[in-house]
Structures are given as structure tokens and as C-alpha cells.
Amino acid sequence: MAWLREIVVDCRHAASLARFWAQVLDGYAVRAYDEDEIQRLAGLGFTHETDPSVALDGPGPTFFFTEVPEPKAGKNRLHVDVVSTDRRNEVARLVALGASARQEYDGWTTLADPEGNEFCVTDPRDAP
Numbered sequence: 049m050a051w052l053r054e055i056v057v058d059c060r061h062a063a064s065l066a067r068f069w070a071q072v073l074d075g076y077a078v079r080a081y082d083e084d085e086i087q088r089l090a091g092l093g094f095t096h097e098t099d100p101s102v103a104l105d106g107p108g109p110t111f112f113f114t115e116v117p118e119p120k121a122g123k124n125r126l127h128v129d130v131v132s133t134d135r136r137n138e139v140a141r142l143v144a145l146g147a148s149a150r151q152e153y154d155g156w157t158t159l160a161d162p163e164g165n166e167f168c169v170t171d172p173r174d175a176p
Contacts, residue, residue, distance in 0.1 A: 054110045055128075058120075059163050062113040066102040068162055069111060071145050072130060076106030120164050128167045129156070138169050 059065045066078050081089075081096050089099055104111040132138035139157050143149055146162040156170040 052109045054112055056112045056114055057165065058116040059113050059165075060115065060119070061163075062100055062102040062115050063097050065161065065163055066104050066111070066113040068146055069113070070104055072142060072147075072161075073104070073106060073111075076104050076111070079103035079105050124166045127165070129170050130167065131170050131172050133172055135169050135171050142169065 057065070057069075063078075070076050070078050079102070086096070089095060094100065100115040102113045104113070130138075135157060139147075139149055139152075139159065142159060147159045150158040150160055150166070152158075156168045158166060158168050160166050
């Protein structure tokens, strides 16, 4: 049996996309950089702003934003759905943070993050 530990998102700029998602997901924050990690990055020629792999920790799986050289091409084969009790206001908040609204449906709205990765904001579902 397996369990979900991490979700990895390929991107162009890990630090800024991780910060965006930290504002999207309740209880998530960019993993703090301790002195050892700052020194390790410096030895590789990076800072926390140019780190090519940034972790986002929270109550669920860790999200890693990892820089890749190739651009996003086409529609995502996997996307994240987030839930809000006030979907329209949440969509407006996310657009103000840099997302773009794509399509509104009955019960969910499709958006794209600042790098074009699709995700949805959904209304809560009733318990079965």
C-alpha cells in the first residue's frame, strides 16, 4: 500500500510560484531556510529567491516547486481542486494574487496559476 507524501510541480520560477500557492492553500507556508540550507544554496550559486526547488509545507502532502528548462505545453494531465465556502470571493482573491479565471461552471471555477497551471475552486460538497 502507498500513501501520498509529496506533489511536485514543474515550473519556471520556483520561489514565486511557491509563494503564490502558499497564499492559495490554508495552512501552507514556504519551508523556512535554516543556516545550513542557506550555505548549501550559496555554495551552488543560489539564494532563497533563486532556489530551483522550493518546498511548501502544510497539513497535507508537501508541495515542491521545481524549475525545469522546458515551458509548459498544453493542458495539465493532473490538477488541484481547492474548496471554498464563498467561491466567487475566493476566485476574486486568487485573481488579485495573480491567477487568471478561465471558466465558471455550476459548482466550480477553473483558473490558472501565474505560470498557467490549471486548478479549480469548488463549492463544498454535502456529506454523503
